[in-house]
Each structure stands twice: as C-alpha cells, then as structure tokens.
Amino acid sequence: MTKIGLEIHCQLTELQSKLFCSCKANYREFEPNHNICPVCMGLPGSLPRLNQKAVESATSIAMALSCETPEKIAFFRKNYFYPDLPKNFQITQLNVYGDMSIGGEGYVDVEGKKIKIRRIQLEEDPGRLIYEGESERTKITLVDYNRAGTPLVEIVTDPDFENPRQVRVFLNILSDLLENLGVSEPGLEGAMRADGNVSIEGGNKVEIKNIGSFHDLEKALHFEITRQESLSERDIEIVQETRHWDDRRKITVSSRSKEEDQDYRYFLENDIPWVKIDQETITLLQKDMPESISSKKERFVEKFDIAPQVADILASDKYYSDLFENAHSNSNAKDIANLITTDLMGLVDTKEKREESKLTSQHLSELITAINDKTLTRTSSKTALQEIVKSGKSVKELLTEMDLSQVSDSSEIENIIIQVFEEEKQAVLDAKENPETVNYLVGKVMQKTKGKADPTKTLELIKSKLS
C-alpha cells in the first residue's frame, strides 16, 4: 500500500511583526533587504525577543487541528550553514526530551479518513536566495533577508495518505482552515509550502523536497509513486533518500549532496526562556476561535436551507462567508448565498480581484432587495454586480445611472414586442405553430431592453399577441 506523509510550512502572514523582532511579518512589499534589523540579521550582540502573538496563533492552529497543546514550550537551535540563514542556525522547536513543541497528536478528517498530525512547531523562516546571470560564468547569488525571521508554523503529518488526491483534498481543507482562523493568507506567494514523503509496499521512505506549489506536489507524488513501483516490479531496492523535484523536467532527482545527512546539533535556545501556555490563555484562545468550517457549513444548511454544495463553497472561503454573514437577514439568506456562488464568484476569484473589488456586503443585500421587489431583473443584476465591483456605487445610484430598472410597464414592453414581431416574422410563424419556440422571441425582447423587461410580463404579452 502506498503511504504518503506531508511536511507543510505555513507563514503566519496575519501577524504584525516577525517572530523575534519588530520588523514586518509582511515582508513582501519591501525593496530587498529593507525589512531587516540587527535581530533578524543576526548581528553580533543582538538577542531574539519572542513575539507572544505568534505563540497564540500557532496554538490556535494546534487547537483547530485537534492537537494536544503542552503547558510550556521551548525553542531549539538547528545548526547548519546556509547563506539565507543570518545566524547560520535556525530557531525552531523539537520534540525530543518530552513534548515541547506547540502541538502534536492531532488529526484532520479527510473524506472520512483520519489523517494524523504528528506535530506542529513554531519556527523562523530563513531569507531568500535569488539567482541571477545567464551563463555559468556570470551566475551570481543574491540574498534578500526581508523574509528572515517571519513566523512559520511547520505541520507534520503521519504517512496516512494513500494517494495524491487525498493529499490535495487535505491541503485544501488545511488552507481553508488557516484562512478561516485568520492567522494566514495561504494564497500569498510562498505563504504555504509543502514537502512530501512516499513509500510503497515493501519499500523505503523517500522524501521529496524543493516543491514550488501544491500543484507540483501532486505531480511530484505521482511521479515518485510510479518510479518506485517500476523499481519494485523489477526487484530493484528502493533506497531511503531525499530527492529533489526538478521543476523543469517534472521528475524527482536524487540529491547526493552531503547537505541531506547533516547533523543539526540541536540544543536549547537559551536566549528564549521557556514559554508557559497556561489554561487561561487556552480558554481565551478557545473563546476567540472562529467557528470551524464544518460547523459553519452545517449551520448554513440547517438554518437557511442552503444547498450543501453552496454552503460548502461559502463556508470554506472566509472571504465569501464573511460577505454572506454580513449581508443576509434570515429571510434572504438563501438568495444571497446563491447570488454569491452564481454571479459573484467569477468576479472575485483571485486575491488581486478581491483587493481591487469595491463590493461590500451592503451591496449584496441591496441587490437582493432590488431583485425581489422586481426593480431589477436577474440579468440586469449581473451587469450591476460587475459595475459595483468596479466602482462601489450603490444599487440605487446604478439603477438611475445605468438605466437598469426593470421595465414592467405593459405599453412600453408592447412597443418593443411590435418591433420584434416586425423583424422576426419567421419566428413569429414558428411560435404560432410550436409554442415551445416562444422563448426565442422573449429573448429578443430582453436583448432589446438590455435585460430590463420583466420576463414574466413579456411572456404573457407575447402569448396573448400570438393567439
């Protein structure tokens, strides 16, 4: 049986500052090496100051993943030389002398299967290396330390996945969960990274590193399973090793470098005293813990009679569920849910679009009111929604400015029907013979009114005119 385990790194992007200094956790907006200080640069004489909020965020994650949380935690030094590591050691956590990392022994339910979370640890992200230069001769390595010291949570699972698809489902669940907790924005570039390990029946464990995206992770896992199976079929031993994902060739490559069997000489980081996580903190965190995605979904379905698929979309995406929760009153909840999942989704499906969007939950409730009292047709509401996202204007403003109000005045519609009957003589004949085709004429009327004609009334009028 194939066994897959994961090691996920997730930045706590929603924190104000880095793990051990007051530089910004959001390093992305800075010029290279402009979000640094003596502490995150590891200058001689500087000392780490632990960001207590990071301990709380990481503990929330542990709690949301049903982990056990210890009463106190310690930090360790992982010693290795690498140019992106200012101190040439990383401050991280370790579970050796008892359980001292921020959480462990948790699980996530993936389609009925329990994926065990072995441990969660809080650590600092290193800086970033940027390679420049075309040829081997002109190649240079640049180091940007803006990221160094960003709070990072490492989540390690047991090898409980049976196939890459389960991995994908798990990562989606995890990424939604982190976003819902308000501790991370997994959509940000580099905010969530995952390495995997694979073993097949009778074979050794192979770790895969250097995977750029979740998409590549799935590919890498597929490749690795196939590679191991074909070795096994030919009775070749699968050696325990670390392989790198070659993004260009889409294969895994054995990394022979000694780097991989390094001895990290872990020992206690004595500059950070033990951190007590008392019951009071846990209670407070529990109190502030947002409703879980699954309970949200359940509530949407039961309370508002929203279809399970729709509720799933809303609940899993914090952006949608926040919009929804703020927009609806009990009576229009279902309509707003549908409006979000049918019309709005395409307009705000990326982080960039969401950032640019001027839409508020107020707009959504205004729109539904306008549709329900027939000032606006469903078709026009789509146009209106596009405009709202762009300009942020109120529904009332748009109704007058864009001439979107529904036409339900019979004489006005009748005039247009006369025009359409003139232009579409054949269709009129067809409709008389076969009433099924009448929708074509309705469509033409809607086209001419840019969707503003009241569809029910139009159908009525056309039918009476035909007979």
Added chain:
Amino acid sequence: MNLKTSIIDYINDVKSGAFTVEEFTSATIQRIKDVDGDVHAYLSLNESAINDARIIDKKISAGEKVGVCYGFPISIKDNICITGSKTTCASKMLENFVAPYTATVVDKLQSEDAIITGKTNLDEFAMGLTTEFSAYGPTKNPWNLKYVPGGSSGGSAASVAADECLASLGSDTGGSVRNPASFCSVVGLKPTYGLISRYGLISYANSIEQIGPVTKTVKDCGFLLNVIAGQDSNDDTTIDNENSDYLIDIEQGIEGKKIGIIKEMTSEGLSPEVSDATKNAIQDFEKLGAHCEEVSLPTIPYTVAAYYTITSTEAGSNLARYDNIRYGYDLDSEGYEYNSYISKSRAKFGPEVTRRIILGGFVPSAGHAGKYFLKALKVKSKLISEVNNAFEKYDFLISPTAPVQPFQFGEKIDDPVTLMLLDYNTVTANLTGKPAISVPYRVTDGLPIGMQIIGNNKSEKSLLRAAYALESKTELPEVPL
C-alpha cells in the same frame, strides 16, 4: 586631582567643584597616553570623550539635571556594542565591524552621564584567561608588566588597576571578570544570571554569561550595579530586580552570617601563597562575626569539563554567524562558491576560538552528545541542586578566586588543559547562575590575590555587604605604575 580615586569620591569632588569633569577626563586621557603603550588595556579610544565632558560641565554650571554618574570615565570590554564604534571582540574576524546599535548597559551609562573612555582588550571572543589570545596583542598586568593580567576581561581589569579609568564593564562566562579582577587587584562581580541585560554583548556561551562591573572598590561596584541592573525588553532572559538599591546598608556587616568554605576549591591545587591568603581571609571573616565551616560540593571536580563542553557547544553555534557575508573584514566574495568562501573567511579565527569551535562541533554531535554534551548538562543540574542545598545552610560560599597568582607571559599558553584549570573556582557561579564577586585581598611578592564570595540567586545586596566587610579588613599597596 588624584586619578586613584573611587567613583563615589569622584562624584563628591565634582559636585563640590574640586575639579571639572573636563579636567578629570583630560587627566585620564593623559594617563592612558602615558601608560597604555606598556599596558595595552585599550583596543580603541572614544575620540569625543573631552567633548562629552564639556557637555556635562555645562549642565552642571547651568544647574541643569545631571545624570548620577557625573561624567566619571569608564571603559567597556570590546565585545559590547556601541553605535558607531568598532566592536572587534579582539578578533580579526570582526576587524571592521561597526555596530549599528548600542548595548543596553552602555545606553544606561550614557543616559546617566558616564563617559566612555574606550574599548578594552580581551581574549578573542572572550575565550581565554590571560588576554594572550587577543588578535591585537596581550594586555600586561599593571602590577608587573611581565605578568598576565588574567582574562578574558584582562583589558578591563588592567585599565581600572592602572588608573586609566575609574571602572570598566567586562563579561564573565566562566570567570572572565573575576579572574582578571583577582590578578589585577580590583573588584569584579559576576551577577545573578539575568540581572544585567546582555543585549549588545556579543555571545560566547549565552546560557551562562553575564556582563559584570570591574571597579576599585566594593561600593563602586554597588553604584554601577544601581545604574546597569534590571529587566530589559530587549533581553527575554533578564529578571526583575525590583529596582534594588545595592548601596543601602552596604556597611551593615556580616555578624552572625554563615559561610561555607568550599572544600573542593580550597584543598588541592592552590599555590602556597593563595592557600595562606585564604586561611587568613577565613580568619578575617570569623573576626567580622561570621561562622565559617568547610562544605563539600562533590560535583565540583567535574565542573570544568562540563563547563568547556557546554560553552564549546554554544560557542560553535553562536560563532557560526561569522561567515563574512553581512559584515566582518575585507574579503571579496567574487569567484568563490559559498562553502569555499566561508572556509576561507572563517580561517581568520585565532587558535583558541578555532579549538573551541571544533570542540563545539563534536561534543553535541549525533553519536557523541550522550557521552559529552548531555552528560555535561547532567553535571550542571546536579551542581545546581548541590549548591542550592548548600545555600539552605549557608549565606555565602567562599574560595580564592584563582588557585594561583598571575604568571608570566607564555608560561601556560601552550598547555590548554592547565589553562582551563584556572577556571576551577569560578565556573561554578556561571553553571549555577549564582552571583559571585572577587575582592582584592592581598599582594604577595608584588602580585595580587583575590577572594571569591558566592551568593544565592539575586542576593547581590548581601553579597556586596560581605564583600565590603572583607574589603575593610584589607590594606593593599598602590599599583607600582
């Protein structure tokens, strides 16, 4: 104007108008010019010292508020950072390192109007006991220039002993303040771990080291502690000292106190001179009304080994950052691959630092940690419980600070193990986090001997009382320089 004054007397003189801050500062700088060519206590001088003095004089004459230090001159060990000045750790590795920030202790001194005279010499990265491992040449003992001043804060102790300042800040990882204080006949304190902020002190073995004052008198030590001790938001390991005043009741005496004479530090390995001085000191304590008796701490014979194992492990990690990529000295990285560049750049470390980095790579490594590093940690915790037990019974523990008097240059430098044993009496305070002070006790054959008093955690107030009491029993000659 007498440069042999104490901080306390200096402040009274300045307040009474006996001399100006500028006059005293100029005289101090002149003294440095006169003697430091021989002593070599300083690695660099503060060029703006006279200017700083004038500013304080102006404040005094204008009747403005003046900081409690009134411009007394103090030197700083060159492993403590001051904005804009070179902090070399007496290493070629940091030849051009200019700190972009100031250590908390220096910050506190400056905001109380102390004048920094300059940065003092040390064994490279504070690893050594003689300053012979400084990459910029050794400091000489002001009592006899052929003799070592002790280390690693040898420059600090020598600068105070030679009247090149009134006080100094050193750092003490295994005796580095107390040992040179003893060798140069000045007062040196290693405070309770966490009492003084380490922010800005370049780490050697961060779990046990502290910045400590080096002064001419015990009262001056209390005065300095008042200025520099206390919790610091830049150092998570600092402890609350409840704004203690370390000078209050310092003259109270030690009548009725119980003193444990540490058997393992006083029986074997002492030179006859040190042994004799120790016996005398015990009699003095008795005369002061204290009850002395021998106490055995059986773990002590293992402490030096544990100390070097732990400090090497931490040093290996703390010194890993010196790859010359972000700061350091001139060495172009052009054409090097990363690993070959750091091998090349790190070759600038001197022999003792290199030895400890190599040790530090070995003792905590997989397959060896159980035999060395983890065992050393066990010794440490056993020692802590032993010493804590002793403090259930005794107010103080005493020993000579060093088992021998100062020795000549070159005498022991090629014998690392003998050198390491010089730490025998001092490492216990570091491994247990307890405060310990070295008090000048005697000068025999022209060479000083210091006594060590160890107190319980955060007991600096009573420790200074005991030190003051012992100090009052001594009559010491002036330094012949």
